[in-house]
Amino acid sequence: MLSTGRCRLQWIATLVVLGALCVLPPGAEAQSAVYGGGPFYNGGTPVMNTLRASGFKTVVLWTIHVHSNGDLYFNDTLVVAGGSYVGNSAWPGQLATLKQAPTSVTRIEVGVGSAGVADWETIRDLINSQGTGANSILRRNFQALKSATGADAINDDDESGYDVNSTIAFANMAASLGYKFTLCPYTNSGFWATIKSSLGSLVDHAYLQCYAGGSGNVPSSWNSALGMKVDPGLWCRHGSGCASGDTPSSVQTRMSGWKSSAGITGGFMWLYDDMQACSGQGTPAQYAAAINNALGGGSGSGIVQLYQDCNFGGWVASFANTGSYTTAQIVSAGGRDNDASSIKIAGGYKVTLYANDNLGGKSIVLTGNDSCFVADNFNDGTSSMKIEAAGGSSGVTFYQNSNFGGAAGQVLAKGTYTLSQLQAKGVSNDWASSVKIPSGWTVILYQHDNFGGTSWTLTADTPDLTSLSPSANDQMSSCKIQ
DSSP, X not given: XXXXXXXXXXXXXXXXXXXXXXXXXXXXXXXXXXXXXXXXXXXXXXXXXXXXXXXXXXXXXXXXXXXXXXXXXXXXXXXXXTTEEOSOTTHHHXXXXXXXXXXXOOEEXXXXXXXXXXXXXXXXXXXXXXXXXXXXHHHHHHHHHHHHHOOSEEEEOOSSOOOHHHHHXXXXXXXXXXXXXXXXXXXXXXXXXXXXXXXXXXXXXXXXXXXXXXTTOOHHHHHHHHTSOOEEEEEBSBXXXXXXXXXXHHHHHHHHHHHHHHOOOEEEEEOHHHHHHTGGGOOHHHHHHHHHHHTTOXXXXXXXXXXXXXTTEEEEEEEOSOEEEOHXXXXXXXXXXTOOOEEEEOTTEEEEEEEETTTEEXXXXXXXXXXXXXXXXXXXXXXXXXXXXXXXXXXXXXXXEGGGEEEEXXXXXXXXXOHXXXXXXXXXXXXXXXXXXXXXXXXXXXXXXXXXXXXXXXXXXXXXXXXXXXXXXXXXXXXXXX
């Protein structure tokens, strides 16, 4: 994707009559996407967990570069060569957690190309010399990429090649490997219209850049050009002093305007890297909430959704994991302090709401949806909360902080867990500070991967792993649960 901007389009499964206003049916969710570069590769499990809890539906891995010998690089890192994945061995397992419940993420795409590179010209040349058959390097390498990333689609970010024949051939090859194909136009509408017309339903999403170089794009005009609804995209706060780009508030305002003028049903944000750098200006959860709320997708995702108004209206803050949430964390998820009036809770979970920050003050325990806190005498009174499995967990739960605070990993059944298996369950390396253990169970913690190094044997809830001798705090890399 062009670092100078565009507005991406998303094609929702139901095609409406061209020019008619598209409105999300009752209960439908907006299609929100986020692009990210280095953090999606180097950030490990913490970034995956942030995405799972964010409210974004689609994660776009930006971007894959194609070299003249067919090697695939994720930005500057070689990840696929000679038909085999050769990148970070932990990355496939980390990406696999994105869609593991509880999560908002339902789709992963891999971007191909960007501004200032010749990736699509290279693809053209490789197709002209080798074709796209079973022995072609493009087929073998993109098959390996799909196996490693679990990607659902190729995100075409062509900014210079614009060759119709090779693009269609590549898209059809990708389809035979199980990929869908998405478009990323910011200019040259004639080219993109030809691609969409030629590929038909294979193109199931399209993203239009509406910032920087694409800031003049009008979604309704691109709707007409492509014969499909577009998802406009905006650039989060970025640059010197984080003074450039859109805040969550301005994103919600602009998306609401495009919903009225162009009938959009989805939108996207560029760029997760900048959200990290400018976190004080807006978090991923706040940007996702801005899109979802603007486009009528405020029903949220995850195991708990906290709402501003009675009957599940107003802002929504979504939470994908069990654990404790402070005022700051509720605000980061898109909520506000002392402003909640209703809640949705997935089956099998309970929520304790607290009047003060850090789980203090008056509290109320809820085990199901509550459409209005007025009857509970708790309206506009929530400053922190705890999400737990109802009736006790069916396994072992590790927590990031002592006293069962902070983020929590998934509930673990009896078995053995190497580091990669723990990471796939939301438990990072050297991360756990407390653990809950069902009665009669035994947990053996190991300092190193593959059950090596110092070990600690536990048979009951342990609120502080520093209490063990030697300390086990932030030490676990594998475990056995018996």
